[in-house]
Amino acid sequence: xxxxxxxxxxxxxxxxxxxxxxxxxxxxxxxxxxxxxxxxxxxxxxxxxxxxxxxxxxxxxxxxxxxxxxxxxxxxxxxxxxxxxxxxxxxxxxxxxxxxxxxxxxxxxxxxxxxxxxxxxxxxxxxxxxxxxxxxxxxxxxxxxxxxxxxxxxxxxxxxxxxxxxxxxxxxxxxxxxxxxxxxxxxxxxxxxxxxxxxxxxxxxxxxxxxxxxxxxxxxxxxxxxxxxxxxxxxxxxxxxxxxxxxxxxxxxxxxxxxxxxxxxxxxxxxxxxxxxxxxxxxxxxxxxxxxxxxxxxxxxxxxxxxxxxxxxxxxxxxx
Amino acid sequence: xxxxxxxxxxxxxxxxxxxxxxxxxxxxxxxxxxxxxxxxxxxxxxxxxxxxxxxxxxxxxxxxxxxxxxxxxxxxxxxxxxxxxxxxxxxxxxxxxxxxxxxxxxxxxxxxxxxxxxxxxxxxxxxxxxxxxxxxxxxxxxxxxxxxxxxxxxxxxxxxxxxxxxxxxxxxxxxxxxxxxxxxxxxxxxxxxxxxxxxxxxxxxxxxxxxxxxxxxxxxxxxxxxxxxxxxxxxxxxxxxxxxxxxxxxxxxxxxxxxxxxxxxxxxxxxxxxxxxxxx
Ligand SMILES: Cc1ncc(C[n+]2csc(CCOP(=O)(O)OP(=O)(O)O)c2C)c(N)n1
Ligand SMILES: [Mg+2]
Numbered sequence: 227x228x229x230x231x232x233x234x235x236x237x238x239x240x241x242x243x244x245x246x247x248x249x250x251x252x253x254x255x256x257x258x259x260x261x262x263x264x265x266x267x268x269x270x271x272x273x274x275x276x277x278x279x280x281x282x283x284x285x286x287x288x289x290x291x292x293x294x295x296x297x298x299x300x301x302x303x304x305x306x307x308x309x310x311x312x313x314x315x316x317x318x319x320x321x322x323x324x325x326x327x328x329x330x331x332x333x334x335x336x337x338x339x340x341x342x343x344x345x346x347x348x349x350x351x352x353x354x355x356x357x358x359x360x361x362x363x364x365x366x367x368x369x370x371x372x373x374x375x376x377x378x379x380x381x382x383x384x385x386x387x388x389x390x391x392x393x394x395x396x397x398x399x400x401x402x403x404x405x406x407x408x409x410x411x412x413x414x415x416x417x418x419x420x421x422x423x424x425x426x427x428x429x430x431x432x433x434x435x436x437x438x439x440x441x442x443x444x445x446x447x448x449x450x451x452x453x454x455x456x457x458x459x460x461x462x463x464x465x466x467x468x469x470x471x472x473x474x475x476x477x478x479x480x481x482x483x484x485x486x487x488x489x490x491x492x493x494x495x496x497x498x499x500x501x502x503x504x505x506x507x508x509x510x511x512x513x514x515x516x517x518x519x520x521x522x523x524x525x526x527x528x529x530x531x532x533x534x535x536x537x538x539x540x541x542x543x544x545x546x
Numbered sequence: 547x548x549x550x551x552x553x554x555x556x557x558x559x560x561x562x563x564x565x566x567x568x569x570x571x572x573x574x575x576x577x578x579x580x581x582x583x584x585x586x587x588x589x590x591x592x593x594x595x596x597x598x599x600x601x602x603x604x605x606x607x608x609x610x611x612x613x614x615x616x617x618x619x620x621x622x623x624x625x626x627x628x629x630x631x632x633x634x635x636x637x638x639x640x641x642x643x644x645x646x647x648x649x650x651x652x653x654x655x656x657x658x659x660x661x662x663x664x665x666x667x668x669x670x671x672x673x674x675x676x677x678x679x680x681x682x683x684x685x686x687x688x689x690x691x692x693x694x695x696x697x698x699x700x701x702x703x704x705x706x707x708x709x710x711x712x713x714x715x716x717x718x719x720x721x722x723x724x725x726x727x728x729x730x731x732x733x734x735x736x737x738x739x740x741x742x743x744x745x746x747x748x749x750x751x752x753x754x755x756x757x758x759x760x761x762x763x764x765x766x767x768x769x770x771x772x773x774x775x776x777x778x779x780x781x782x783x784x785x786x787x788x789x790x791x792x793x794x795x796x797x798x799x800x801x802x803x804x805x806x807x808x809x810x811x812x813x814x815x816x817x818x819x820x821x822x823x824x825x826x
Contacts, residue, residue, distance in 0.1 A: 286699030286737025349648040351664030517648035
């Protein structure tokens with residue numbers, strides 16, 4: 227694995243990665259089946275799966291049924307990859323995921339696109355600030371908050387062969403490039419992107435880029451922070467949390483999700499039990515989503531580099 | 547239907563299309579196909595069939611509309627703007643920061659929008675509850691429910707339809723927008739739903755099928771629903787996704803399209819000349 231972050235966007239949008247990798251996997255591995263709920267054209271998988279149509283199944287707009295069907299296919303030995311937008315991949319079919327997949331031990335990989343403010347123009351009904359919270363409650367589940375296209379590909383390839391319920395949340399747009407193309411990024415392990423002793427920011431998804439920008443701003447003012455990519459929200463790299471909390475004594479958690487039940491909640495639990503230090507979050511407060519361009523929404527819900535800077539300063543003040 | 551009434555409704559439908567196009571173009575893209583397919587039924591509903599008061603959108607005795615295919619918001623907003631529920635100019639705020647016109651219908655934001663929708667399927671049960679509420683309150687208001695054909699893939703839709711028939715909600719009028727297309731293309735290819743008329747009848751509805759882009763046919767079907775007969779009503783509207791703008795209708799994948807200035811100008815001119823012919 228190689229880290230190449232320099233603040234620039236990865237040229238590939240994640241939609242392109244999904245549109246390439248999913249058909250590829252179906253073709254490479256006869257055990258893989260791909261199910262979608264009338265959103266194949268939104269991730270560019272319509273064309274690429276035409277010649278493997280028997281294992282690329284459009285279930286129509288019926289997400290709960292799709293999860294059940296995927297679980298049935300899993301029981302027949304297949305490795306299902308399921309896709310729909312984030313809210314419909316979490317809230318809409320949660321009991322089916324919890325019981326038919328989790329409890330009944332039918333292992334499936336679920337991809338939920340456009341998490342949090344990335345749902346932008348689709349607005350409040352399509353804007354999940356709580357999808358990770360739901361998946362966090364499923365015993366043994368895996369939750370990946372995607373950092374960039376390379377991580378996306380690496381995560382999908384690992385997830386299809388992993389036990390349990392696997393949930394990958396990813397925006398279809400471009401992300402800042404963090405990992406060198408072709409890198410394998412092991413699930414369960416945080417990635418240290420920047421070292422600094424004054425505070426640590428544990429970030430995931432689009433907030434990784436914001437945290438890195440914040441680190442630059444703070445460095446210019448003489449404050450050195452560590453930034454860790456916590457893409458593996460579950461299982462969480464608890465050792466990394468404890469190590470960096472001890473090293474710095476001040477923690478900020480940044481995520482494109484609400485403050486309840488996501489990365490902040492999981493990190494805070496670890497801190498409480500093993501290493502209590504001042505902590506704060508950059509996350510959505512107790513609010514529903516709304517419509518608008520992503521840039522506006524990041525301002526509106528407090529998910530920018532400036533917000534990270536402000537929260538780092540706030541925890542530093544409490545650190546004393 | 548007399549000729550002048552027919553022309554009036556047709557003209558209203560054109561105005562609604564122009565307003566929807568105005569909103570979508572101001573943003574640069576949007577759910578144009580599904581908005582255009584329902585403009586004729588919206589014209590009939592808001593052109594007289596529905597009991598509403600633009601000055602008093604919260605009037606309890608009004609008839610209510612649930613556009614369960616909430617992505618057709620621009621069609622609904624176009625209608626409400628033309629009817630004066632809010633200023634026409636506001637159409638240009640579609641999806642803008644702080645707007646009252648989000649891409650999907652929102653009862654807490656837009657004057658005249660009776661129910662929040664966007665997660666497909668959910669509006670159907672909401673409409674059942676609303677219709678039941680009218681009955682419990684002793685009001686004679688009707689509830690009109692627009693459902694997409696793709697949307698009808700959702701199991702919840704059929705739970706709601708079972709409920710409506712079992713509870714004899716004869717003040718509920720389901721308007722199924724059978725435009726034969728959903729997001730990934732032809733409904734027949736994505737998930738074939740069989741014969742809607744047979745399905746509705748089997749579920750216990752009073753059902754008719756009409757040309758859903760013909761205001762006269764729609765008006766006739768809707769008149770039948772003014773007096774309840776113990777069964778919920780279903781009108782299967784045979785429509786074209788993108789109806790009213792030829793180029794949009796002929797684009798198979800027309801669920802969501804970009805609209806540039808050149809297209810906007812040309813399509814507006816076409817609609818304007820239709821309007822002139824109807825009103826001239
Ligand atoms: C529960 C849910 N799943 C998926 C979507 C995404 N989506 C929005 S519109 C649409 C297609 C709708 O097709 P149809 O109901 O036929 O609408 P129309 O053709 O009238 O536009 C899809 C899949 C959604 N809004 N809600
Ligand atoms: Mg349709």
